Amino acid sequence: MEISLAQLAETIGGEIHGDPDTIIKGIAPFDDAGQEDITFADSPKILKRISQTGAGAVLVPKNFDPAVETGLGHAVPANLIRSENPRLAFAKIMNLYFPAPPPSGNISPKASVGENVALGTDVSIGPFSVIEDNVTIGSRVTIHPQAVIGCGVTIGDDVIIYPNVSVLARCVIGSRVIIHSGTVIGSDGFGFVPDGEIHYKIPQLGIVQIDDDVEIGACNTIDRATFGRTWIKKGVKTDNHVQIAHNVVVGENTLIVAQVGIAGSAQIGKSVILAGQAGIAGHISIGDYTTVGPQAGVTRSVPSGKVVSGTPEMSHKLWLRVSQVIPRLPELKRKIADLEKRLDTLLKP
Amino acid sequence: MEISLAQLAETIGGEIHGDPDTIIKGIAPFDDAGQEDITFADSPKILKRISQTGAGAVLVPKNFDPAVETGLGHAVPANLIRSENPRLAFAKIMNLYFPAPPPSGNISPKASVGENVALGTDVSIGPFSVIEDNVTIGSRVTIHPQAVIGCGVTIGDDVIIYPNVSVLARCVIGSRVIIHSGTVIGSDGFGFVPDGEIHYKIPQLGIVQIDDDVEIGACNTIDRATFGRTWIKKGVKTDNHVQIAHNVVVGENTLIVAQVGIAGSAQIGKSVILAGQAGIAGHISIGDYTTVGPQAGVTRSVPSGKVVSGTPEMSHKLWLRVSQVIPRLPELKRKIADLEKRLDTLLKP
């Protein structure tokens, strides 16, 4: 694909410093880029060595002045496009050069489509996928091979469902949702009542609702609610191996990193970040814009706008100091014993 | 569905306080219930505000006396059913209103059924499920679409296997077992012998045996034994993303919460609770009726009847105190330094 610098700058709303007629044929990371590639540089560290890229053009921050920041004057080897957010601009340009393949619009004759299924236009269904009865699917949806869409499920427009995904009965999926392979939406919540030594199963009658623009990673499990819905709100993105229990609500634009577990009925705010392997206890809430550190074990509600880490969770700033003391515990123990000995000696009659 | 209070009380063995002819059409949580719903209240907190539910009837504890506990006298707005265990009664009534759909008894012509397969009565097999050769399946078993039942597997009666489950060669599944989507039963144990720098694979010749009334969550992995069996005993319930290694034995009625990992040859007792994200080392044993806290790292055997938490595992009571000291470590370190300084000053000649 051949795109001029002028076109690229227009696409991302950037300002060219160099030759607008330069033709760019591809994209590449800073150190791998060649004369026909565009790359980006947004950290001071990378910007310092901007003259070292072989790229034909570099996306840089709006206020980047090579004369000042590199001391190279105008001898910068590459054309520049200045923009507010070079990394975002780069991602947008990646989509220009490598657009997602359009839905084939083919429904494989090897798929199984049940009764009373409503399909929008340009729906693709791969071989051996199963669309059970009473399913509604919007337009331009791609269901890869071997997904199962259970009875009564509703799916919006422009959704991508990868192989070996299970979306179980009655769950509701919005538009522009992506669900990666191996993920299960709508498994039963883990609910039992003790009946003597036996655990009596509480029927799980609710659903999972996934709103627009959500991306669910590979091998996630999102359990259906006991009543009502487990609710993943607009713009949430989850990494792989995330476990979301019954009746959890995850607020808009929250990021959940790999192997996080959220126990039943927890309420996660909007624009929260849950870092890898963190665990969130049941029935607590995590406020909006809060960040939970990796492997943290959060057992109490956390207000909005906090950064917490550790087990038990504490402010991240405190955790950084605590984590410097932990390896020194044997030394502290010895010091205490020394102090006791000295004081004993001092007080000995 | 319309059921009278009298019938409901009889089903669960409860005692009516109110009008036995009241017709109940559904069930709902305490705060959502309407005049034709039944709900339950078993915590003191909920019982206190029993007059606030809109429910037509409330399941309450045997000894609940609204006159005493709410101070409302007999002005309680709803009919009551008193029983030993209102939560259990509610779960049973949920099953009355929302019974599991009976097995369709259909074997999809799109399923693949191998040679020498023995099927009981009313077996349902969804499209694209694969039943390999020499499989034995009991009666009223439902195999959802896209499950794989490997060669020589045996499955009891009244089993439900959800989509995208793999039950691999020769494993044995009891009756009334439920296996949720994405789960793998009978993958190879992680066994290698060093051969210089190379890891030589130890063939995994055993099986997984899952006894009656077990429920296995979504995306579990239960490895087959090297020899003999990995054994999940009667009544065990596992949540999602649980990892059970080769040759592990899990005792009757044990609960394993999401993302727990149990290493090879560990022995878990009966009626144990392993809370979320806990890790159990290989070759150790966890005694009957013991509870292991969330994220605990258990590296030594734990006797019966204990409650342990933390890494390293310790009594839960101790852990609660330890976890209050951890955030104060920087402060303790400073205090020790202060003490040293004061003592040095004191002892200075």
Place this chain on the structure above:
Amino acid sequence: MEISLAQLAETIGGEIHGDPDTIIKGIAPFDDAGQEDITFADSPKILKRISQTGAGAVLVPKNFDPAVETGLGHAVPANLIRSENPRLAFAKIMNLYFPAPPPSGNISPKASVGENVALGTDVSIGPFSVIEDNVTIGSRVTIHPQAVIGCGVTIGDDVIIYPNVSVLARCVIGSRVIIHSGTVIGSDGFGFVPDGEIHYKIPQLGIVQIDDDVEIGACNTIDRATFGRTWIKKGVKTDNHVQIAHNVVVGENTLIVAQVGIAGSAQIGKSVILAGQAGIAGHISIGDYTTVGPQAGVTRSVPSGKVVSGTPEMSHKLWLRVSQVIPRLPELKRKIADLEKRLDTLLKP
């Protein structure tokens, strides 16, 4: 199967102590073995009680002298085969008695094979597996039922892919690779750029490359690189539920135990061991021959040849001492308070 002791000794390069014509019909663990079985004993503990096995033959270390080590003189009940590595010898003999079934060479008429697919000889493909377009598969490859092999994937010789595995577009799999059920190779890396409150998806254009002799456990997720490749090098073995993020490189012969998570762009050396539930931060490196303990949280690069544990990671030796102090923290806190009080009293005017 009947194999003489002489043949077994020759296979593994061992030396017989006993009757070379003894016929061995099977293999079994030490305590279960009968007169026609061979077993092995390599730990001092087991060797001490070698006379207690019912086995017809025992694999023992090269320098094992029953007269010395058991005090039984030559009254050892079993034939012995001495070898450098009895455990390895045993694993090799297991493969002799229980050889992996040869590939059937059948391509199920119920599989879906796309266009421009190149297959070697003796390829087996199970029912409802999907081989998309432009796939290349070597010889003697077994693809179990319901695997998906995406467009443009390349697979070497003698590979085994279990049910419900997804190998997504363009990934490259070497020879003698085993991939267990439920695993996803080539899901998108978790890459987003903030665009206000929204997370803009960074297209993931790279692949996963898995080299020869790798074994990937069940329900693993290995994300494709943003650019280039996520690379699992020769001889790596992963247990179940392992998460490997985009652009990670895992060195030769590294072992990754269950539920480990490795964040983006981390570099894991060769012959590393990552124990269960450990977490490795992004963009750091773990040196060759280093071992990371269970549940460790590694946030800084670790040089070669180390053994680290804990969160934050520290030397394993230090961690062992730290983990003995942690349960004594409430006691240490009290001691500090006591010391303060005593010193206050002492200094009181």
